[in-house]
Amino acid sequence: MEKVMIxxxxxxxxxxxxPYSTTSSLSYDFPPxxxxxxxxxxxxxxxxxxGKAKYFEExxxxxxxxxILNPVMKKRTVFNNLNTKSHASSRHILTITEMLINPAYRIYIWYNNEKVELLKKFLAKKESYYTPYLGVSNCIAKLDLVGDSKIEEIDPKEGMVVNSVIPRSDFFFVPMPSQKYVFDTLPYEISPTREFVSNKEYVYNPNGGGVKVKFQEKKPFKVSNGKILSFM
Known part of the structure; x- marks a missing residue:
């Protein structure tokens, strides 16, 4: 039986x-x-x-x-950063930064790597080797183990609502009335030296209500709680 850890x-x-926002820092709505x-x-x-990304190969x-569990909410604030450039005219740089407020996500990971069992052991004990955070080190992450679930590939129906963020290449988008949708391109892969390798475009509902789509060649997956997923 195939299963995922949640x-x-x-x-x-x-x-x-x-990465393309410099003077004013903008944020993606969910972690790449x-x-x-x-x-x-x-x-x-x-x-x-x-300080690189050797772990990515593993x-x-x-x-x-x-x-996405909580509706996406953002606020802009000003950070007073230290200017480390030589011969700088000022010791400080004021940067307008976009922040997500009370973000919450549910992560599903297929048991296709031996490290998943190790991750489950850490989460079950509410432990971590290093401190996890959401984007920057002052945004400490809280991780809560939900458990395991069986998962199965299903035949897509006409206009199926998918609960996860979806790679745009997997489907035909079907708009629903009174629903909000966002298309965005996020980093997908980096090299062990932390260099950019590839992006992927996704569609999602920032309010967490799912997205109605018609799948093309790839099929969606269903877990025990009835949620329909597409993998990043």
């Missing part, structure tokens, strides 16, 4: 900075796949290779699905 991750604040893998590596204590085959 856990919730939340915090008071989160910042998943979009690269962030989720980094958080898992922190919990189980994988070596980052001296975890890059993970099948991860992400569900």
């Amino acid at each position: 856990f919730n991750v939340s915090s008071r604040f989160a910042i998943f900075r979009k 796949r690269t962030v989720v893998i980094g958080m898992i590596a922190a919990v189980i204590g994988l070596d980052n290779g001296g 975890l890059k085959d993970l099948k991860i699905a992400l569900e």
Whole structure:
């Protein structure tokens, strides 16, 4: 029987900075796949290779699905950062930064990697090797193990509502009345030296209500609680 491990991750604040935003920092609405893998590596204590991303090679085959639990809320605030440039005219830089307020997500991970069992042991004991956080180190993450669930591939129906964020390449989008949808492109893969490798475009409902789609070649998956998923 195929199964997934499920856990919730939340915090008071989160910042998943979009790399193309400089003077004013903008945030993605949910953690990119690269962030989720980094958080898992922190919990189980994988070596980052001296500030790089050595752990990514060990975890890059993970099948991860992400569900938005709390409606996305954002607030802009000003950070007073230290200017470390030589010959700077000022010792401080004021940066307008977009923050997520009370973010909460549900993560589904397929048991296709031996590290998943190790992650489950850490979460069951409410322990972590390193401190996990959501985007920046002052946004400490709270991780709660939900448990295991069987998962099965299903034949897509016309206009099926999927509860997770969905890669846009997997489906035809079907708008629903009075629903909000967002299309965004997020990092998908990085190299062991922390260099960008690839992006992937997703569609999601920022209010957490799911997205109605028609699948193309790939099929969706269903877990025991009835939720329909598509993997990142």
